[in-house]
Amino acid sequence: MSVQIRLTQGPLATWPDTPYAQGSGARIVFDGVVRPTEDGEKIQGLHYEAYRPMAEQQLEIIGQELLETHGLIAMDIEHSIGLVPNYKCSFRLVIDSKHRKEGLAAMDEFINRLKQDVPIWKSAK
Amino acid sequence: MPQYTILLFGPAAAAITMDRVVIQSAELCSADQLKVLMIQQFPALDVYLDAGRLAVNQSFVIGETIISTSDETALITMVSGG
Numbered sequence: 001m002s003v004q005i006r007l008t009q010g011p012l013a014t015w016p017d018t019p020y021a022q023g024s025g026a027r028i029v030f031d032g033v034v035r036p037t038e039d040g041e042k043i044q045g046l047h048y049e050a051y052r053p054m055a056e057q058q059l060e061i062i063g064q065e066l067l068e069t070h071g072l073i074a075m076d077i078e079h080s081i082g083l084v085p086n087y088k089c090s091f092r093l094v095i096d097s098k099h100r101k102e103g104l105a106a107m108d109e110f111i112n113r114l115k116q117d118v119p120i121w122k123s124a125k
Numbered sequence: 126m127p128q129y130t131i132l133l134f135g136p137a138a139a140a141i142t143m144d145r146v147v148i149q150s151a152e153l154c155s156a157d158q159l160k161v162l163m164i165q166q167f168p169a170l171d172v173y174l175d176a177g178r179l180a181v182n183q184s185f186v187i188g189e190t191i192i193s194t195s196d197e198t199a200l201i202t203m204v205s206g207g
Binding site: 032048049050051053054055057079091111114115116117118119120121122123 | 132134135139183185199201204205206207
């Protein structure tokens with residue numbers, strides 16, 4: 001069971017073709033993509049600011065907790081910092097689990113917790 | 126007199142164009158007391174403090190927590206990652 005966390009400068013690259021975690025029967029990949037508008041206004045992109053040490057710590061805490069409670073096998077969490085243009089990926093969550101059910105449930109819960117407790121802020125550009 | 130430095134991020138930092146504030150206090154404060162002092166000395170932070178939480182040494186704290194001046198303290202307003 002493992003949780004990987006990265007805060008990456010700029011847009012995230014496409015997900016590489018990594019092997020599935022041992023014992024997994026499902027992999028769910030969620031990409032958060034920057035939309036062309038924000039609050040109805042056209043934008044060029046989003047700038048992300050993080051309170052980096054705490055953001056990394058909170059991502060780790062949430063990841064470890066959901067790994068346990070949902071019985072997952074592996075999680076890979078990556079979030080951008082800095083400027084991310086429209087239609088580029090700024091957040092990716094990859095979950096390997098034995099079955100899809102726990103993976104889908106954990107995906108939703110993680111993102112809700114991220115939007116509540118992880119000190120990252122976006123501003124439109 | 127105890128002197129606190131509170132890190133600011135995101136909209137709170139933008140509101141007063143500062144990435145930290147220094148707060149003087151007669152004595153050591155709880156998180157709630159520190160928030161009151163912040164509003165008094167930086168009224169523009171009021172809206173952010175209302176829904177915001179303090180983090181001490183990178184962990185959220187409850188209002189009654191007494192904060193040491195040597196702790197790393199930050200105001201975590203409504204976040205918007207993801």
